[in-house]
Amino acid sequence: MTDSAPEPLLALSNVNTFYGQAQVHFDLSITVGRGHIVCLLGGNASGKSTTMKIILGLVRPRSGDVTFDGASLLGLTTPQIVRRGIASVPEARRLFADMSVRENILMGAFVRNDRDVVAQDLDRMLTLFPKLGQRLSQRAGSLSGGEQQMVAMARALMSRPRMIVMDEPTMGLSPLYVDRVLELIRTINQEGVSVFMVEQNASLALEIAHEAYVLQTGTIVLSGPAQALKDDPRVRDAYLGGSEAA
């Protein structure tokens, strides 16, 4: 798998994470190649969201390193990490519920200072997510789950990130929206943005991912090209079995 993989954009190496006494990650190592979609699969409480938080600097690992574009992210604050070019679509969307859809999307461009180009990018988002056009002045909290997911993705793209990390982007969506979201992730990726996504829905995620990792109670138990994992019977076991092993 290394022959075609470019130098990694993001790398977690030997990360150990604790909440108080409880260890959540055991020597976790993950790399995301430039221009790739990498998927982290795992059952409930396996430590997926914590991996996202480690990348974003919301949680600090006790040991190990996280590098982005060759430089360590450890010791940086979340806003500093965002300014390096990592945007996020958090678990359960986390929109600013009382702000309008327009304000939410523009909040994504908070780190940018080029007002005119931001305005153009907002128009671009409306072509990418046409449904949001009529909703711009509506309260974000009043949108449906699928629409909120669109807003969260548009918001993440507004910072013109080099990489987007997404936590369960298809969770709680109707099948129609699930397909739409996966399609959009592929589109975003084709425009040059690397994607690291956390998913429970393995079969769907593996459709669009280049590589995948399977996390079970804080340990990577399987990894490799998505194509290979898709046909691996252990994938199914791993991501279904992760929950009771907690």
Add this chain to the structure above:
Amino acid sequence: MSSWLDYTINGLIVGNVYALVAVGLALIFGVSRLINFAQGSIYLVGAYIGWVAVVQLHTPLPLTIIVVAVAAALVGLIIERFGLRPLQNSVRIAPLLATIGISFVLDQLVMLTFSPNPRALPSQLPDVRFQVGGGTIGPLDLLIAGVGITSALLLFVFLRYSKLGWAIRATAQDRDAAMQMGVDVNRVNQAVFGIAAALGGVSGMLVGMYYNQIDTAMSLQATLKGVVAEVVGGAGNVPGAVVGSLLLGLVESYGVAVFGTSYRNLFAFLLLVVVLVLRPNGLFASARQAPPEPLTGTFIAPSRPVRIPRWALLVAAGVFAILPFFPVSFYVLQTLINAWLLGMLALSLTLVAGTIGQVSLGHAALLAIGAYTSALLSLNFSVPVGLAIIGGGLMSAALGTALISPSFRLRGHYVSIATLAIGEIVSLVILNWESVTRGPIGISGIPPLSLFGYDLISATSIYWFSFSAMVVLALLQGRLLGSHLGRSFRAIRDDDIAARAYGLSLNRYKSLAFIFGGFAAGVSGGIAAHLYSYINHETFNTQQSILALTVVILGGLGNVVGAILGSVALVGLPEVFRIAAEYRILIYGIVLLLLVRFRPQGLLGTI
């Protein structure tokens, strides 16, 4: 005879002043889920900076306003940077306690710098009044209205159209998500503290001019009024805070019109309690929403309590018991008597705040209820003093629990607000219920302590009396904590949702804790009444509530031995070091701040 229009104008003007305080509180609460109990102190600082500017520097009015706003904003920034930011990863109770400590320190610094005597703060505006309909309005009214409306507009534009304003709104709605957009939440905190302080400072100056008087008592009043207005409007809701303030101003003004001036605050606090109980999210939130308090994370600092061997406790108790046989001075005994009285209050508070997690800021009210009951029983009904004191304890237990029970469904900071308000209500009822309490005159000629017909007049006998009362209460409380009941209390403190899921009835356990705690505090108040022989509505005040809280945190929340050790330390050490009385409150505030920062589990550890 003023007209209704006059009362309305007065209500709206005062409401404008409250709004300047409440909007700041709402901004801060929105961003950091913190009730800033130091807001009133900034208001006080603003008033005194205004006084320096006007009276000593003779600045013209517009410049005065700018000077006050800038200086107060600086104070706010300093509070945020050095008082609160270091506590970011601390337990939830820490920032609340820190703002209380900061407010003590600021108030005392102002008092030490300018003396507690009131000063006049002239407004420099012509003293004319214009006829409007059936009422009148003066230039100062217009100035206050103008400042209020201008600030509201500026704030609206700022929040709506500036980048920092967006960051503030986003942080208020979802702090983590805002960080993931690249918002530096420390900058946001700084900004809201600066803005809140500027508005609060200007408000204090305007009030000083309105009444042409400033004094250090303004601080607590302003915090209370601001909190009332903010909670009425919905905590964290900025437009709500403005409406809540105007409403509060009107309610007070009409209340004064009908019942008289001494009822002003009573209406404010009754409004607060009614809103807290019926609509804890304020008048404008949908009723379903739970109060915006974080539900996870530990409330008090977890620790492994220091285990003191039983023999050491026995030896210590024995030494204190036989102390009067040694040639100790009257002064030492008197100091220790004060420590034992405070110790009983601390036992009560450590149970309520520490063991079951209801941080009461109005605990002195329990002292007052016990003191008045015991004094009146012995004076009016010739009940023997020993029995009267027990009657005081029972009354405190019953009445205190009844008063707080409507607030049992509140959590965290809301409990503190409710208890603070109830404490004020008790003191105001004592002030106004003249037929029973003799109102502002107070009760004098309270019979001295006595037991089985023998008067306890010597310091030695009073010492033994208060010491044994405290030891008995401490032993009872120790038994209680070791029992199943004590474990249930702690379960409720640590996770009330889970506790409820296990089938614990929160109301019942909270009642039991307040009954026990109310009794201990009531006994302490009862003894105090007979010791002082004179009490009035100010004898037991918020300062004592906060002192008790400091004692309890010093000892370790929930820790019985800690409560007593804390009392001896806080009463005794200032005596040992001969610290002048006016510096003591300052020291208590600093102790509280240092504890919260460096040893939140206290000396002996939380239990």
